[in-house]
Amino acid sequence: MVDKPSLICPQCGVAMNHHSNKLLYPTDMSPVSPIDPIFEGSMEEFHTCPKCGGAASRPET
Amino acid sequence: MTDVPQRPLFIPVILGTTRQGRMSAHAAELIRNELGKRLAIDTELIDIAKLSLPTQDAGQAIKDPRFAAAMNKADALVLVVPEYNHGYPGLLKHVLDSCLKEYIHKAVGIAGVSAGSFGGARAIENLLPVLRELGLITIFWDVNFSNVQKTFSPQGKLLNETFIPQIEKFLNELIWMAKTLRHGRERIPID
Numbered sequence: 001m002v003d004k005p006s007l008i009c010p011q012c013g014v015a016m017n018h019h020s021n022k023l024l025y026p027t028d029m030s031p032v033s034p035i036d037p038i039f040e041g042s043m044e045e046f047h048t049c050p051k052c053g054g055a056a057s058r059p060e061t
Numbered sequence: 062m063t064d065v066p067q068r069p070l071f072i073p074v075i076l077g078t079t080r081q082g083r084m085s086a087h088a089a090e091l092i093r094n095e096l097g098k099r100l101a102i103d104t105e106l107i108d109i110a111k112l113s114l115p116t117q118d119a120g121q122a123i124k125d126p127r128f129a130a131a132m133n134k135a136d137a138l139v140l141v142v143p144e145y146n147h148g149y150p151g152l153l154k155h156v157l158d159s160c161l162k163e164y165i166h167k168a169v170g171i172a173g174v175s176a177g178s179f180g181g182a183r184a185i186e187n188l189l190p191v192l193r194e195l196g197l198i199t200i201f202w203d204v205n206f207s208n209v210q211k212t213f214s215p216q217g218k219l220l221n222e223t224f225i226p227q228i229e230k231f232l233n234e235l236i237w238m239a240k241t242l243r244h245g246r247e248r249i250p251i252d
Contacts, residue, residue, distance in 0.1 A: 022196060
């Protein structure tokens with residue numbers, strides 16, 4: 001897997017920690033990223049700021 | 062203990078019912094009070110009756126910004142959940158479904174409330190798989206407010222002091238898990 005740049009906390013400007021991946025299914029009206037053919041859903045990354053604790057997510061690519 | 066986090070843990074208490082005359086409000090206030098006595102813990106009561114979430118079910122698109130901000134800031138949650146017809150309140154599920162990233166790898170403890178003798182145990186068991194899918198980490202301690210009409214006066218005074226040590230054990234576990242998971246979220250990468 002190619003290393004992606006860390007998410008930057010919009011509050012603190014520091015690199016966030018990527019601590020989780022979760023499989024999501026397009027069951028609601030939230031934006032969904034492309035469907036992974038193996039998992040049959042979209043994979044989302046979850047990140048937390050080590051300074052303020054704020055959470056962020058982005059699609060796994 | 063000298064293990065004080067660099068910023069206070071934030072552990073809101075969610076009153077998970079909108080029903081008129083709800084005795085769960087007394088249970089939620091009691092737990093919020095006990096949490097408020099702890100060092101380095103910030104808390105607040107979130108009453109789902111005060112959230113304005115539309116009912117045309119659009120998942121996370123209906124996010125209440127204040128609720129989402131509180132979930133984002135939270136290190137752990139306490140859910141106060143009455144048992145209605147052996148289940149948890151549907152509106153609590155509606156509220157919980159409005160967020161996701163805000164919950165991932167955060168601790169949650171549940172206080173069940175019922176008029177009967179089981180203290181909301183069936184509602185708690187039904188809720189566990191939902192919380193798991195939301196990315197929350199459940200603790201193995203619950204508080205079971207059984208016979209709630211006899212547990213609190215109509216004004217909310219606790220009439221059964223045995224709940225205090227139960228809440229103490231419950232909060233000890235929840236706070237330990239909150240500290241541990243905060244460390245993991247902020248410091249330990251997944252790969």
